Amino acid sequence: MILDDILDGLDTGVMVVDKNLSLVYVNQWIKKRTEREEYSNLYELFPKELLSKRLNDAINTCLTHNLPSVITPILNKYPIPLVKLSDESKVKIIPYIKITPFYQEDESYCMLQISDVTSVMVREEFFSSKSKKLSKIALTDELTNIPNRRYFNKHLTELFEKSSDKISKITLLFIDVDFFKKYNDFYGHQKGDECLIKISGIISHTAKRANCKAFRYGGEEFCIIAHNLDDCNIENLTEAIIDNISKSNIKHDDSVYKKLTVSIGVSSYVSGSEQTQASLISKADSALYHSKDKGRNTFTIL
Numbered sequence: 617m618i619l620d621d622i623l624d625g626l627d628t629g630v631m632v633v634d635k636n637l638s639l640v641y642v643n644q645w646i647k648k649r650t651e652r653e654e655y656s657n658l659y660e661l662f663p664k665e666l667l668s669k670r671l672n673d674a675i676n677t678c679l680t681h682n683l684p685s686v687i688t689p690i691l692n693k694y695p696i697p698l699v700k701l702s703d704e705s706k707v708k709i710i711p712y713i714k715i716t717p718f719y720q721e722d723e724s725y726c727m728l729q730i731s732d733v734t735s736v737m738v739r740e741e742f743f744s745s746k747s748k749k750l751s752k753i754a755l756t757d758e759l760t761n762i763p764n765r766r767y768f769n770k771h772l773t774e775l776f777e778k779s780s781d782k783i784s785k786i787t788l789l790f791i792d793v794d795f796f797k798k799y800n801d802f803y804g805h806q807k808g809d810e811c812l813i814k815i816s817g818i819i820s821h822t823a824k825r826a827n828c829k830a831f832r833y834g835g836e837e838f839c840i841i842a843h844n845l846d847d848c849n850i851e852n853l854t855e856a857i858i859d860n861i862s863k864s865n866i867k868h869d870d871s872v873y874k875k876l877t878v879s880i881g882v883s884s885y886v887s888g889s890e891q892t893q894a895s896l897i898s899k900a901d902s903a904l905y906h907s908k909d910k911g912r913n914t915f916t917i918l
Contacts, residue, residue, distance in 0.1 A: 629730030668695035760816035879907035880915035
């Protein structure tokens with residue numbers, strides 16, 4: 617029949633089942649992509665356990681309530697077992713299935729149109745993966761491999777937006793490596809970079825233990841954002857950073873302490889107050905300069 621020839625020439629699968637799930641029609645596209653040679657009903661062609669529940673339900677709904685539907689690969693990539701040959705190996709097909717009811721001589725039928733969207737899905741996943749990698753690179757400091765200032769701004773903005781809906785406390789710790797210019801001048805920029813990598817690791821690890829996030833703010837300055845941390849734990853975190861960096865004993869002969877130390881400024885915002893992101897940052901920065909004025913290797917909370 618001409619119609620059969622037309623349907624067999626389509627680059628799409630076409631299959632029709634009746635209310636008893638008997639196969640009324642299966643075109644060549646589907647026959648070439650199944651591993652069954654003999655079948656008379658749907659479950660002989662595709663064993664029921666290999667069809668997704670969603671597809672089974674959609675077919676039954678189509679036959680009993682005459683409702684059309686679409687099965688996309690978003691929730692289940694392989695709702696129906698179809699394969700194609702690729703370099704003499706079998707590759708599972710990711711299908712897009714359109715299910716349509718129709719009547720003929722007062723009998724209900726269900727037509728399945730199946731498109732192979734494998735290449736489209738693979739391409740989308742590839743670009744999605746690339747996009748995520750590029751996004752991560754954009755938010756990561758190249759030298760220290762911890763979140764950068766762009767990530768800091770993004771994260772702080774998100775916390776401020778969330779704080780408008782419920783009681784929230786946001787605390788900033790600004791951390792500056794003491795006498796770092798002298799360190800660079802005395803030991804060289806290569807050693808300076810190595811020092812920043814080590815310092816960032818200590819700060820990041822200490823912050824993570826307190827369930828906080830650390831960032832490289834710029835140059836020798838780092839920052840920690842603490843969310844809903846009480847005053848006692850904030851002070852403990854601040855002291856732990858100073859103590860851990862001091863215990864690392866990174867030699868600095870051009871420092872009054874003869875080793876690398878840090879100064880820290882701390883400030884907090886509580887939802888409902890009139891503080892803004894900018895004023896919180898400014899206050900933490902002022903607290904940092906207070907620590908510098910007090911002789912460094914200490915912290916100030918404003």
